[in-house]
Amino acid sequence: MSLKHGLLGLLTIRKSSGYDLSKLFQESLSFFWVANQSQIYRELDKMEEIGWVVSSKVEQDARPNKRVYGITKEGNQELIRWLKEGNAEDLSVVRNPLLMKLFFSGKVEKDHAVALLKNYRAICVQARAEISEQVAGIGDVEETAAKPAYWLYATEYSIRQYDFQIKWIDETIARLESLK
The missing domain is CATH 1.10.10.10 (Winged helix-like DNA-binding domain superfamily/Winged helix DNA-binding domain)
Structure with missing residues (x-):
């Protein structure tokens, strides 16, 4: 796009x-x-x-x-x-700075990687909440060729993406914190 x-x-x-x-x-x-x-x-x-x-x-x-x-x-x-x-x-082009940093985080103390993930988790939670608010307002958009149903499909994808990321971050933090 x-x-x-x-x-x-x-x-x-x-x-x-x-x-x-x-x-x-x-x-x-x-x-x-x-x-x-x-x-x-x-x-x-x-x-x-x-x-x-x-x-x-x-x-x-x-x-x-x-x-x-x-x-x-x-x-x-x-x-x-x-x-x-x-x-x-x-x-399918993927550029994810979080994953790039995580990939090389073995070069720094574990606490830095955990802090990075926690900060990104907070961003994901906030973004998910904002999307949920936007979904509530989509029905208010005037009916046009834009087809609000397609907007709902795109927002649903984003909500699920953030849900996945939050779950993955929680699991990754738990795994990192269990390391010695």
């Missing part, structure tokens, strides 16, 4: 400013894709250059003016092309 495709998908729901897209991204996609607001603005600029989105300036009285982005026919075609793409190898 690329950030561009995530943004195109969000723009199929409604036209949005960069700020609103960033907020919507955090509320819907952040549990499996991380992007900050400056990245989102950079991608919007690139997508406008290649014709996948168009923007218009909206003047506001009480606030600064904003740019509102909408998906073009070409942008929608690109999103559909990407969704139909069958390259499963790209989907």
Whole structure:
């Protein structure tokens, strides 16, 4: 996946400013894709250059003016092309800094590895709670071509992934603590 495709998908729901897209991204996609607001603005600029989105300036009285982005026919075609793409190898790329650190943790005291795992566990618990809150709000999303049921499938995957990680961390900590 690329950030561009995530943004195109969000723009199929409604036209949005960069700020609103960033907020919507955090509320819907952040549990499996991380992007900050400056990245989102950079991608919007690139997508406008290649014709996948168009923007218009909206003047506001009480606030600064904003740019509102909408998906073009070409942008929608690109999103559909990407969704139909069958390259499963790209989907299985794994980069996990936690596992990289754990793999080499025999070079440091056991307490460092345990602390790393405990800190990551806290992050997992928090992220899982946030996803559960997001799931409760998915039903509030207007019915569009985005099909909220698919959002539920993606969030369910993420919840199960965090459940697995929490369980694995607990088991790994117990095994590490039992080592002499």
